Amino acid sequence: MSTVPQIRNLPVPEGLEGERVDAAIARMFGFSRTKAAELAAEGKVTLDGTPVGKSDRVMAGAWMEVEIPAPPAPVQIVAERIDNMKIVYDDDDLVVVDKPVGVAAHPSPGWTGPTVIGGLAGAGYRISTSGAAERQGVVHRLDVGTSGLMVVAKSERAYSLLKGQFRDRTVEKKYNALVQGHPDPMSGTVDAPIDRHPSNDWKWAVVANGKPSVTHYDLIEAYRAASLLDIKLETGRTHQIRVHMSALRHPCVGDITYGADPTLAKRLKLTRQWLHAVQLGFEHPGTGDWVEFRSEYPEDLARALEIISADS
Numbered sequence: 001m002s003t004v005p006q007i008r009n010l011p012v013p014e015g016l017e018g019e020r021v022d023a024a025i026a027r028m029f030g031f032s033r034t035k036a037a038e039l040a041a042e043g044k045v046t047l048d049g050t051p052v053g054k055s056d057r058v059m060a061g062a063w064m065e066v067e068i069p070a071p072p073a074p075v076q077i078v079a080e081r082i083d084n085m086k087i088v089y090d091d092d093d094l095v096v097v098d099k100p101v102g103v104a105a106h107p108s109p110g111w112t113g114p115t116v117i118g119g120l121a122g123a124g125y126r127i128s129t130s131g132a133a134e135r136q137g138v139v140h141r142l143d144v145g146t147s148g149l150m151v152v153a154k155s156e157r158a159y160s161l162l163k164g165q166f167r168d169r170t171v172e173k174k175y176n177a178l179v180q181g182h183p184d185p186m187s188g189t190v191d192a193p194i195d196r197h198p199s200n201d202w203k204w205a206v207v208a209n210g211k212p213s214v215t216h217y218d219l220i221e222a223y224r225a226a227s228l229l230d231i232k233l234e235t236g237r238t239h240q241i242r243v244h245m246s247a248l249r250h251p252c253v254g255d256i257t258y259g260a261d262p263t264l265a266k267r268l269k270l271t272r273q274w275l276h277a278v279q280l281g282f283e284h285p286g287t288g289d290w291v292e293f294r295s296e297y298p299e300d301l302a303r304a305l306e307i308i309s310a311d312s
Contacts, residue, residue, distance in 0.1 A: 009065040012047075012058045021045060022054040029066060033209075034195060039066060082119035088149065088293050093158035093286040095125060096151050098295045101272055105141035105150065116150060127152055128159040139163050140171075140236055148175070148277025149295050153285075161285035166236065172281035172292070175231040176220070177241055178274035178305065179250040180260060182227050186219040190244040194237040203257060204239045206247045213237045215244045223308050225264060226253055242273060253304070268304035276301055 008029060016024045025036035025045065039045055040054035044067040047058060058064065086098040099105070099116055106117045117136060120127055127137035137152040139162040153159035165171050195210030197203035214234035221228045227250070231241055239258075245251055246258035254270035256262055265271075281292035297305065 005070055006068040007065065008068060009063060012060050012062045012064055014060040016058055017060040018057050020054065021047075021052050021056045021058060024058045024064065025066060028064065038196070039068070044068075079121035080114055080118045081122045082114050085116065085119045087123075088295070089291075090125075091154075091286070093155050093284070094151055094153055094162070095120065095127070096149060096280065096293050099142055099147055099150050099277075100298065101145060101147045101300070104144050106136075106138050111144075113144070116152065120152060125154070127154050128156055140166050140173075142277055143239065143242075143273075143275075145272040146275045146277065147295075147298050147301070149280040149293055150277070151280060151282065155285075158285040162282065165282050169234055170283065172279070173233045173236070173277065174279035175233070175241055176276050176278045176297070177217075177229050177231055177245065178226050178253045178301075178308070179229055179245050180226055180253055180264065181250050182222055183217065183219070183229070183248060183250050186222075186227075188217060190215045190217070190248065192244060192247060194240060194243050204237070204243050206243060211235070211237055213240050213244070215241060224311055226308055228305070241275060253308075268307050270300065270304050272300075274301055274304055 010028055012024060016027060021040050022033055022036040025031055025039065026033045037054040040052060043051050045052055046065045047062045082103060084100045085103060087095060088098050089096040097116055102113060103119070104111050104113060104115045106115050117127070117138065129136050137154065137159060139151065139153055139159060142148060142150055151162065153162050191214050192206040193208065193210030194204055194213040195207045197205040198207065212235060216232045217229045219227055220230050233240060242252055242255055242258045251258045251260040252273040252275050253268065254260055254265040255273035256265065276297055277295065279292065279294050281290060284291045
């Protein structure tokens with residue numbers, strides 16, 4: 001596989017006169033709007049030899065040149081043993097796992113730790129070969145620092161049908177989160193678009209032209225310094241709950257990346273965000289029946305809850 005960036009250039013068509021650079025790139029070269037904006041932000045786009053930003057306007061006839069980075073080398077799946085990854089359910093179509101903290105959903109560039117896919121391979125599970133090579137069978141993901149339920153497809157038909165359910169938002173995804181302070185109102189909906197943070201590549205943020213993102217929350221119990229919330233997602237954006245709770249100024253306890261108090265995290269002996277995928281429900285791709293699975297809090301989250309409860 002080539003590691004040399006590819007240079008593509010075209011004159012701006014008359015029909016795109018006055019369009020934003022990111023919109024024009026998306027139309028001319030077939031990229032997503034987000035990818036086009038990233039290329040412009042990285043200085044990889046010029047008009048008539050002059051670098052332009054994503055929100056600059058294009059002129060018909062101007063020569064647009066885009067530098068496309070070489071694709072990363074394929075990531076290999078390494079079979080491994082993950083003793084604390086529980087198998088909640090297993091049949092010919094799918095496997096539901098209770099993912100522990102510190103385990104990624106699948107291999108990715110730069111990640112050298114354990115993965116759900118590697119753990120399943122190490123345990124002898126056959127999974128779907130649909131999707132990208134490193135994401136075989138994965139129809140949704142959890143952050144490395146988030147524990148809880150994930151479903152992985154074992155058959156090609158199951159992969160296609162489960163993917164469709166996640167796309168159509170018919171899957172029921174429930175999380176519990178311990179957040180700082182007391183949200184007002186105690187039950188509500190956050191409907192705010194999410195995309196990459198404008199200045200920090202490793203973070204996400206609420207941004208005006210981001211992807212639609214909807215989070216519903218209800219209070220389970222209020223403590224002196226924090227609130228335990230039951231959270232239901234309509235959409236599944238990266239870091240969605242963490243970003244939305246931070247935007248409300250009630251970040252997940254322990255989530256230092258999104259503004260949580262490190263002193264409180266230390267007192268609760270937390271080294272990650274208090275966030276757990278507690279329930280997962282969907283239409284079984286083989287039988288058509290509705291199935292639901294639940295997960296108990298892992299040791300670190302249960303301990304933190306006991307400490308903060310005792311302080312209230």
